[in-house]
Amino acid sequence: MSQDTNKAIVIAGGGIGGLTAALGLAQKGFSVTVLERAPVLGEIGAGIQLGPNAFHAFDRLGVGDAARQMAVYVDKLRLMDAITGEDVVQINLQEPFRKRFGNPYAVVHRGDLHGVFLRACEASPRITLRTGCAVTAYEQDGSTVTVKLFSGERVKGAALIGADGLWSRVREQVVGDGLPRVTGHTTYRSVIPTEQMPEDLRWNAATLWAGPKCHIVHYPLSGWKVFNLVVTYHNDAPEPVAGKPVDEEEVLEGFRHVHPRAQDIIRHGTDWKLWVLCDRDPADRWVDGRVALLGDAAHPTLQYMAQGACMAMEDSVCLADEMDAHRGDIEAALESYRQQRVLRTARIVLMSRAVGEHIYHPAGTHAALRNAIMSAKSDDEWYDILAWLYSGPPQSGSQVASQARAES
Ligand SMILES: Cc1cc2nc3c(=O)[nH]c(=O)nc-3n(C[C@H](O)[C@H](O)[C@H](O)COP(=O)(O)OP(=O)(O)OC[C@H]3O[C@@H](n4cnc5c(N)ncnc54)[C@H](O)[C@@H]3O)c2cc1C
Numbered sequence: 001m002s003q004d005t006n007k008a009i010v011i012a013g014g015g016i017g018g019l020t021a022a023l024g025l026a027q028k029g030f031s032v033t034v035l036e037r038a039p040v041l042g043e044i045g046a047g048i049q050l051g052p053n054a055f056h057a058f059d060r061l062g063v064g065d066a067a068r069q070m071a072v073y074v075d076k077l078r079l080m081d082a083i084t085g086e087d088v089v090q091i092n093l094q095e096p097f098r099k100r101f102g103n104p105y106a107v108v109h110r111g112d113l114h115g116v117f118l119r120a121c122e123a124s125p126r127i128t129l130r131t132g133c134a135v136t137a138y139e140q141d142g143s144t145v146t147v148k149l150f151s152g153e154r155v156k157g158a159a160l161i162g163a164d165g166l167w168s169r170v171r172e173q174v175v176g177d178g179l180p181r182v183t184g185h186t187t188y189r190s191v192i193p194t195e196q197m198p199e200d201l202r203w204n205a206a207t208l209w210a211g212p213k214c215h216i217v218h219y220p221l222s223g224w225k226v227f228n229l230v231v232t233y234h235n236d237a238p239e240p241v242a243g244k245p246v247d248e249e250e251v252l253e254g255f256r257h258v259h260p261r262a263q264d265i266i267r268h269g270t271d272w273k274l275w276v277l278c279d280r281d282p283a284d285r286w287v288d289g290r291v292a293l294l295g296d297a298a299h300p301t302l303q304y305m306a307q308g309a310c311m312a313m314e315d316s317v318c319l320a321d322e323m324d325a326h327r328g329d330i331e332a333a334l335e336s337y338r339q340q341r342v343l344r345t346a347r348i349v350l351m352s353r354a355v356g357e358h359i360y361h362p363a364g365t366h367a368a369l370r371n372a373i374m375s376a377k378s379d380d381e382w383y384d385i386l387a388w389l390y391s392g393p394p395q396s397g398s399q400v401a402s403q404a405r406a407e408s
Helices: 016-027 052-060 064-069 095-101 110-123 169-174 248-255 260-267 308-325 330-360 364-375 379-390 397-407
Strands: 008-012 031-035 047-050 076-081 087-092 106-109 127-130 135-140 145-149 154-157 159-162 181-193 205-211 214-221 226-234 241-245 273-279 291-293
Touching (some): 008 016, 008 145, 016 031, 016 110, 016 308, 031 154, 047 110, 047 214, 052 064, 052 095, 087 364, 095 379, 106 110, 106 214, 110 127, 135 159, 135 169, 145 159, 159 169, 169 291, 205 260, 205 330, 205 364, 226 260, 273 330, 291 330, 308 330
Parallel strands (some): 008 159, 031 127, 076 205
Antiparallel strands (some): 047 106, 181 226, 181 273, 241 273
16 A cells, blocks of 8 residues: 555545545545534435436445435436426436436435435544534645644645535635625425325426426425425525525515416425525636545536536546546646546536526527427437436546456
């Protein structure tokens, strides 16, 4: 084992990105310390959609079986017109889709998914998880990184991975591109018991009702015990907000113009919470010597491709492969990781904005054009369109070599 392998890698943040990075690095023989600001490791919010590329990553991280057990496998991606109530397109996610991409499409509860990663981290003798540790800054001297905590404590390692999310302190130092962009899109989330979901909508699909400047998403979760409801209104909200409780009347405000069937879904929601969403323009300076960004810290995105967490997991697989392939040269490993990941994640960020504008939120003729184009495509055409994403990232030579070593 090389000197770098023996030294601890420090990770700021214990979300999906931080824990999967820890798992990937530990699998390659690195010891890892995760520093999480919150007093308890966990996830806020309910559902998350996972494309087949997430399952490729689960398998590489050694948690494929556990992740598969708690997923609900939806049969379709279904687009409804929120003004007319028309069923625009249904993309089949069953056998032909799974055969094409080698893995399923699924929805999971965030807490369940985070729990799978947490248990795997806790079971690894190479991973130390610390809570109540807010990272404020770092220093480096060419062979080590010293991470500064709010408490005044300093933690030393061979490298620092900034997986500290949208408001990343590590990014402030690595990129220095100011605050995230407030997109003006307000999202309201609720979870309801399945028996409270309108009976005629209890179908096994990730469903999008798309309307002018607003949309509704729903799908079953947690073994069909509950439905996840996420509704979004592009109301030009000026300030970022996270998890503020709001009443039903406020949620309905942006949906007075949609079809009664779509409005009715909102009336079934309870305990609504509000987020004003942010993203960032893609940046390519994710690395500063022995420090690199990962997940939302590197490429925060709107949720319209349902890929933010999937990208964080792919980042982790790639980081671990590159650290393995460039043993003894951490700076080269991080730079190679950056090169592998920048364009794919920039594509997600920019496409999410475009998909929001042209699929989720258009009105009038723009919406009619969406319906005409999308309803004319066959499943196979959709699979071709989505292949760059769901087949997973192209692998570099060093990643292929690293994988072959692990499998031999
Ligand atoms: C409405 C909505 C729906 C979404 N739906 C999907 C979906 O269907 N599919 C999908 O793949 N993605 C989805 N996403 C995106 C996904 O939630 C994120 O991309 C993903 O959770 C990012 O994980 P992360 O670990 O990088 O960041 P985070 O989850 O933000 O984790 C960062 C962690 O770092 C900690 N932290 C912060 N600052 C510090 C500090 N200074 N020191 C130490 N620790 C710190 C935080 O407490 C947190 O635990 C959605 C997002 C939204 C908003």
